[in-house]
Amino acid sequence: MTLFQDPDAVPRTAASRLADVLDAFGAVGDRAAGNAPGTARRKAAAAVSIARATGRTEDDANALYFAGLLHAVGAIGNLGLRRGNAFSDRTATMARWDFPADGARVCAGIAALPSPVADLVRWQAEAWDGTGFPDQLRWHGIPAAAQLLQLADIVARTTEPDEALVIVGGLAGRGIGPDHANAFVRWFHLTGGEVEPVAVPLDALRADATPPAPLVDLLADRIDAHNAAEGRRLRITRVADAIAERIGLAVAERDALALATRTFAAGELGHATAEHEMFDPLARLGIAERAENAAAAADLFDGNETFAHAAEILRARAAWFDGTGEPSLLHDAIPKGAQILAAAIAYDALESHHRTQIREDRTAPADRLDTAAGTQFDPAVARALLDVTKAHA
Amino acid sequence: MIELHERTRRISPSRLHEILAANDARSLVDPFMGLPTHLNYLKRHGIAVHGGDLLEWFVRVGEGIVVNDQTILRDSEVAEIVEMLPGRIYPLDAFKAWEGVFFSEEQCMYLGVWLDNVRNLRSDGQTGLAILGLWRVFCYWLQKSHAPDDMPDVPPSELAWTYIRQTESWVATNLRHNTVRSADVLTTISAQAADALFIAPPARNSFRTADARIWMWEAWWQGNPYFTIEHAYRDSLFGARSSDEQSYQRAIASVLSAAAEYPLVVLQTTERRLPEFEPLVRNARGRVEILAPDANEVYIIAKR
Secondary structure, eight states: OOSSOOTTSOOOOHHHHHHHHHHHHHHHHHHHHTOOTTHHHHHHHHHHHHHHHTTOOHHHHHHHHHHHHTTTGGGTTOTTTSTTOOOOHHHHHHHHTTHHHHHHHHHHTOTTSOTTHHHHHHTTTOOTTSOOSSSOOOGGGSOHHHHHHHHHHHHHHOSSHHHHHHHHHHHBTTTBOHHHHHHHHHHHHHHTTOOOOOOOOGGGOOGGGSOHHHHHHHHHHHHHHHTTOTTHHHHHHHHHHHHHHHHTOOHHHHHHHHHHHHHGGGGGTTOSSOHHHHSOTTOGGGHHHHHHHHHHHHHTTTTOTTTHHHHHHHHTTTOOTTSOSSSOOOGGGSOHHHHHHHHHHHHHHHHHHHHHSOOSOOOOHHHHHHTTBTTTBOHHHHHHHHHHHHHHO | OOOOOSOOOOOOHHHHHHHHHHTTOOEEEETTOSSTHHHHHHHHTTOEEEEEESSHHHHHHHIIIIIOSSOOOOHHHHHHHHSOOTTOOOOTTTTGGGBTTTBOHHHHHHHHHHHHHHHTOSOHHHHHHHHHHHHHHHHHHHHHHHSTTTSOOOOHHHHHHHHHHHHGGGOOOOSSOOEEEEOOHHHHHHHOOOSEEEEOOOOTTGGGSOOHHHHHHHHHHHTOTTOOTHHHHTTSTTSGGGOSHHHHHHHHHHHHHHTTTOSEEEEEEOTTTHHHHHHHHHHHOSEEEEEEEETTEEEEEEEO
16 A cells, blocks of 8 residues: 555645654654653754754754654664563663664654754753763763753653743753753743744755655554564555455545554554453454554644544544444444454454464454454455455465 | 863764674774773673773773673662761861862862772772762862852762762673773774774873863872873873874874774764874775764774
8 A cells, every 4th residue: 555645635745744744753752752742842842942042043943843853753663662572670771771862863764854853863862961861972072952952852841831940950060051051041031931833844854855655654663663563564554455445445545544554553652562462353342442542543643634534544443333332433434444444453463363373263363353244343344354365365 | 260171072872883783893992982981882782892091080980881790889888988987087188289279178078088988899890880970970060160050059979879879770781791991002902802993082182181070080089189191191102202293193003003903993083183084094994984974073984
């Protein structure tokens, strides 16, 4: 299933679409890192605000915007954060120190970004006194812009402006250089510590240098790595695509479904156990868990135009065809893409279980899934899945 | 008030690790190691590391965070470092020469107490960790003398406690043999075989302009506030013998010559000094690449 192929879509500039994909990266990164939703956007806006108030150039401000937005991308798939790692607390902490460097590597691979972004991400957690990570840089060895990004991080994580001021004051000379702490105080008095949303600096992106589709695939692969489910999105995308083809799903719907199959698992980030390991994918008992994950994934894309339609699919994927799921949509009120996604996810879980377990019940996964047609799944989708899997076999 | 340098050597171990990984290097020697936090990073990422330096406190810290695989400082042991122990007689005026010049009377007293306590620690690993933690206190004080109103007042023992406790979080094993030695460059290079040699050469005559936070801490560790690091560098390759440009270049060339057996040599410099080093490296090695992510961070990567 190829991404971004919808010829009838509202024309949008390549830069806007790329910016939306980067925004998605930022939101998923926050979830992987355990940050509050919206931290990346707030950090980006705060970084720009502080940069402007402290007389940095517009180029610096633009680089800081994207570094703030992508600050946590290294957390997605980080060894210390991923599901099922067998590390001790101590080793896991050390592994987590690598997330800025991992993030820098991701950013370095996105040619569209302003060149300083990768190193700003790399050094965003360095401390003035040399006790930060990953590189333990110290004093003026830390680029000044990276210190501003750290100030922005403090602003983004606090709920009250005064709280940020107190934290920065306490960190002066330790986490933050005294000059930077002073600059922060100046910014605080100029703005009252309030951060207004800023426009995405689209002109700073070289959109022609980075097609968005491989970026979404990269995001999906990192989500799967984080969830210890490598290759899952490929399998689910393949099945969903085949079903969509068979039932003649409209191109716009397929485009949104393609995004949804790659990002639904973001809702599971941070959970110690995968939803299909907790409950049989055909069991009613798992509805609440699936709905929670579905809503968590959909919420990540609030305000993201490129992912808006995919978010509708994500949110509705725990709905049951008979109206007894969550949300309680019935029949055609459930987006067709959501019905396909739900069936593909369930099939993949059944298939994986079937492959790895010695079972007395030898019923094929597609046949098991067919028993839920008309209740959990749209009969047309279930039939298409049965046909697709039998044809594949 | 003593000047604190704004120009600080930036060694990014995460970047260095990327270079080593790209060249399949699993072990590294750094004969100009300085404060070996970068070697600690590489060690934690599975690289066998071997460092050398002429300043003893760098080597001691290396014993704490590079050689040491498992020894940490427990709360009771940290408490025995940061405060005066009852019944022990301390040399409270050991650093009186710094009083009123760089530090307060209380700070000078603590410097004497801490030195005595650290010298009584049981292991090299613990000693190295304590020296590193206390050095950060020392740097905090010097920084605060420049910005007295901008940095919070923290009681000395509390600051020392915090910083020393923090050091133990860097202790890790990589199941490899890692070493540090107190030795001149050529000795370190020839003492150990490794896949890669990393050199970040000091600037010419840098021992005369070294950061106060570096040489004063060596003076502390030696227990002599009048100590200068010219003593340490006196007979070294990059000491007074390399004070003119030609002899400095000869010294660099001799380092590169001694490194002939290393499959990979990574020389870190700056954009400004690149023209100084690049011809020397090209003269010594067949395949040379330049990686310059930043004007202050340029790598000359040389393979055989």
